[in-house]
Amino acid sequence: MDIFTIEYSGTSFESWANLGDDIQSLAAQKLLPYVSGGVSREELTCTKKTGVLSMNGYFLGGCEWPPAPAIEPFFFAFHVTPGSQAKICSPAGVEYLKQFQPIGCRDRGTMELMQAHGLEAFYSKCVTLTLPRRATAPVNGKVFMVGLSKGGISAVPRAIRKKAVLVDQAKLRLPSLSPKAKEMISQELLDTYAREASLVITSKIHCAMPCIAMGIPVVFLYDEKCKDDYRVGIIADLVGINYIGESWFAKVLGNRLRSRRIDWAPVSKDIEAEKSAIRAGYLEAFERAAQRYQARNKVAA
CATH class of the missing domain: 3.40.50 (Rossmann fold)
Structure with missing residues (x-):
């Protein structure tokens, strides 16, 4: 089973970088058992990669949505900007998210947005805090x-x-x-x-x-x-x-x-107790996604 994190590559990042984006993926990599590579945020809908994807990070208006069906996402420290709400919370987007509840949200604003669309969501905080x-x-x-x-x-x-x-x-x-x-x-x-x-x-x-x-x-x-x-x-x-x-x-x-x-x-x-809770929650979300992925591929086989 391949495990991926979000990669900030593509046309939007040809001449500049916001290291805050990459730090979020770097923090996720330190928690996962191994990492096979990255999936570009700009290519979520068309990626040919198959495996489990950590969906922690910042999803803005230009993001591709929903991700390709071969990707098994897990949502923890997920942030949705106002400019991306129409796309991510469209009827099709909400139906996609329902498959992967509960949605762990980086901030209360994203949590309330998810809940307003009938999704089970919780305030996970950010993986960089681990x-x-x-x-x-x-x-x-x-x-x-x-x-x-x-x-x-x-x-x-x-x-x-x-x-x-x-x-x-x-x-x-x-x-x-x-x-x-x-x-x-x-x-x-x-x-x-x-x-x-x-x-x-x-x-x-x-x-x-x-x-x-x-x-x-x-x-x-x-x-x-x-x-x-x-x-x-x-x-x-x-x-x-x-x-x-x-x-x-x-x-x-x-x-x-x-x-x-x-x-x-x-x-x-001192956030060591909080850090332990975030780490445990993230790994639980990963394990749920890994089990879904393995069950889906077992049926397909």
């Missing part, structure tokens, strides 16, 4: 500012900002990166955070969650105009969200005032 906690924190660690907007940068105190390492893991501009290369870069980035970071300040959920899992203190900044964004609800549950503005006034003065209410020296979050 990454191992680092053994020790660095003695003279660095502050990493990851994926911050101009508004976010203006909220960071100057004493912190002038010494921080700037990273943008969501907009890696390199042509023709293979999935394997992106996986290697993603792992190196995670290793760098674990080895060197005393604090991570970010607006990227797939920087925040891996760092929380690894025992790194995190400050999460987010645009106040996006308070209804259900993607980040999971961060609110873990470490809280500090909302900042993106207007001219906010960048000049407003965010400095907000900054005074932010704890810039947070302690790391």
